[in-house]
Amino acid sequence: MNLRRLREPSFTVKVGMMTLVPLILLAVVLGKSLGDGIRARALDNAEGQAALIARTTDEGRLGRAADGATSPVVRRRLDRAFRRTIATGEVSGVQLLNRRGRVVYASDPALEGSVSRAPRLLGALKGEPASGTAPAPEKPAKHASEAAEPIEVYTPVRTGSGAPAGALRVEIPAAPVEAAISSEGRRLYAILFAGLALLCLGLLRTVKAASSRLRDQAAENEHQAQRDALTGLPNRALFNRLLDQALASCPRNGQVAVLLMDLDRFKEINDTLGHYNGDLVLERVGERLRTVLREGDSVARLGGDEFAMLLPEVSASESVVNTAARVHRALEEPFTAGGLTLKIEASIGIALYPEHGEKGGTLLRSADVAMYAAKKAHTGHAVYAPDQQQYSPARLGLVGQLPRAIEQGELVLHYQPKARFSTGAIEGVEALVRWDHPQRGLLLPDEFIPVTEHTQMIRPLTIHVLETALAQVRAWEKMGLDLSVAVNLSTQILLDLCLPDEIEQMLSRVGAPPEKLVVEITESAIVYDPRRAQTVLQSLHDMGLRIMIDDFGTGYSSLVSLKQLPVSAIKIDRSFVMGMEADESDAALVKSTAQLGHNLGLEVVAEGVETPAVWNRLEELGCDFAQGYYLSKPLADEQFLRWLTAYREMFGGVVPTVADPLARPRPRLAGVGVRASAA
Structure with missing residues (x-):
């Protein structure tokens, strides 16, 4: 037989029980107190009635009868005196006892001649009336009313003013008292339960x-x-459960x-238009995502500008990519916020079960890695692949360790020299940040900078590099070296109006x-928000700072931006320089x-110089400065x-050629420039 679990009482029933039980107990206590009060009054009335009977019967005669033998004449007189009282039903029996307790x-x-040792009798013989319930009769009662214990009263009787000669015992039936108690009890309970019913009704409502x-409220919570x-x-919690x-x-x-989606450059919307308009954009993005997905698919906001989509039934990876494309199309229509028309773009990372993970947490991490890969490559979306592990959870975990690394001095700068072609003088040194990790050893920038650029930690990291590089320049200056330093600024830092x-x-x-500080910026950082970038620069x-555009030729700089921005130099990307020997078109681009x-009146720096042949060719092409392993790898300060x-x-500050390393003149060592990069 199946046993069903007993259903737990509802909240209403529990409260009702908690309220009713004390009220019922109160009613019982009040009823008992009422009964005790009625009995006490009955005893007082009984004592008064017994005293009244004694007086009306002639207490002196009763005293003499108790003190001596009761003759037939006396008996007849007593019978006549008590018959009327007993006949009315107010008294059920009378006994006269002498000082020895004999009736x-x-x-x-039938009771005459018996002896009583009742405590109440002893009290009456001392001159004090005593009353209480009498013992139950030994013979069975004919009626229920007779079963109740009667009330007995012992009243002292005297022959004069002396000690009592005996006691008069008056027995009063209990039925009237019980009837009164019952009547008053019913009345009390009726009132109590009527009030209780009204109270319960209001309470239950x-x-x-x-x-x-x-x-x-619980459902809402x-x-x-x-x-x-x-x-x-x-x-996030519900999305994880659905996943x-x-x-x-x-x-x-x-x-x-x-599918994990992050809005590109959303922080700038919040910083420029305020969080209110940023929230409006997030609301509308959520509405558009709902329209893209099929019935049965789910979309969630994980926090900030990060959204996640769950497709529980997928036939092929191509269909997921198509979904990502639909999301991009849904976001193509401009958004309006703060009186401005905004174009919102997003990066989407895709992970598939079971290929990219068999647990929800693994899938989310894989999608996160793919999302950062899509953001870095500017492809809009990307399917997870193992070679994207530069954005792996291990590297993401490094971001959380950066505050400790900065505080404990684990971040150090290494310097790579830069020389002028025309004289060979060292006029620049690039300083790259390294992380001397206590467990993982020396980490290169590519292992932690790309991930850090997408977090708030890029700012304290850049500030730390700036201050460390300037302190190093100051230390070299005290040694007699006229050095300047340049620091690479990321997009997020460049658009910070508080930076200057x-x-x-x-x-x-x-x-x-x-004038000892040179800042380097990328072309993409300028294009992102030209007006704000121009204000900061x-x-x-x-x-008095100098501005240089880094990795020139790989971004989106225009002649207008080069003309309008206070730029003093450009640096040709290493990919063009290193490809000159194999591809003449690269040389033409350089x-x-x-x-x-x-x-445009700018100086030109070529990075990635690794051979004497490239050095000579760059000099022929008209570049001003060279930087690369041909001079030196990045070195610690000492x-x-x-x-x-x-x-x-x-070499007297001159870089030699292979044919005749000492053929060039030996120029004096000019001012040495230092470039410090956070990347």
């Missing part, structure tokens, strides 16, 4: 309404606990897809003049870039000083 007269002759509100308050979409359910119910050869003030304070604190230029820079001393002693 000398009784309305029931109140409790039911409160219970209903609590259930509604549960809904809010699983939903994003801004967009109404499932939140686990989808994986558990996936058929043997089926696939489940997870912070750099000015830093220069003052370190004691380095502003102009402020830096007005302070020559054109050098001519363009000179026509190693760089030793290299600089050896370079000056061997």
Whole structure:
């Protein structure tokens, strides 16, 4: 037989029980107290009635009868005196006892001659009336009323003013008292239960309404606990639950897809238009995502500008890619916020079960890796692949360790020299940041910078590199070296309007003049928000800093931006320089870039110089500066000083050619420039 679990009582029933039980106990206590009160009053009345009987019967005669023998004449007189009282039913029996406790007269002759040792009798013989319930009769009662214990009263009787000669025992039936108790009890209980019923009715209505509100609130709380308050979409907790359910119910050869989406450059919307307009954009993005997905698919907001989509039934990876393409198309229509028309783009990472992970957490991490790969490559979306592990969870975990690394001095700068072609003088050194990790050893920038650029940690990292590089420049200056330093700024840092003030304070604190600092920016950083970038760069230029465009030729710079921005130099990307020996078109691009820079009044730096042949060819093409392994690899500060001393002693600051290393003149060592990069 199946046993069903007993259903737990509802909240209303529990409250009702908790309220009713004390009230019922109160009613019982009040009823007992009422009964005790009625009995006490009955005893008082009985004592008064017994005293009254004694007086009306002639207490002196009763005393003499108790003190001596009761003659037939006396008996007849007592019978006449008590008959009327007993006949009315107010008294059920009378006994006269002498001082020895013997019954000398009784309305029931059978009791005469018996001896009583009742405690109440002893009290009456001392002169004090005593009353209480009499013992139950030994013979069976004919009626239920007779079964109740009667009330007995012992009243002292005297012959004069002396000690009592005996006691008169008056027995009063209990039926009237019990009837009064019962009547008063019924009346009390009627009033109590009527009030209780009204109270319970009101209480139940109140409790039911409160219970209903609590259930509604609990349901609302549960809904809010699983939903994003801004967009109404499932939140991370609910999405994880839906993902686990989808994986558990996936058929043997089926696939489940997870798409992780991050809005590109959303932080700038918040910073420029405020969080209110940023929230409006997020709401509308959520609405558009709902229209893209099929019935049965899910979309959630995980936090910030990060969304996730779950496709529980996938036939092939191509269909998931098509879904990502539909998402991009849905976002193509401009958004309006803060009175402006905004174009929103997104990067989407795709991971498939079971190919890219068999658990929900693994799939999300794989999709996260793919999303960062898509963001880095500007492809819009990407399917997870193992070679994307530069954005792996291990590298993402490094971001969380950066505060400790900065605080404990684990980040160090290595310097790579830069020389002028025309003289061979060392006029620049690039300094690259390294992480001396306590467990993983020396980490190169590519292992932690790309991921850091997408987090808030890029700012403290850049500030740390700036201050460290300036302090190093100041230290070299004290050694007699006239050095300047340049720092590469990421897009996020370049668009920070507070940066100029912070750099000015830093220069003052370190004691380095502003002309010793050169900032390098990428072309893409300028294109992202040209007006804001120009505002920041102009402020830096007005302070005396120099501006250089890094990796020139790989981005989207225009002649207009080069003309309008306070730029003093451009650096040709290493990919063109290193490809010159194998591809003449690369050499042609380098020559054109050098001519363009000179026509605009800019200096031209070529990086990636690794052979004497490339050095000579770059000099022929008109480049101003060279940087690369042909001169030296990046060196720690002490190693760089030793290299600089050896370079000056061997070549007088000149880079030799293979044919005749000492054929060139030996120029004096000019001012040495240093470029510090956070990447």
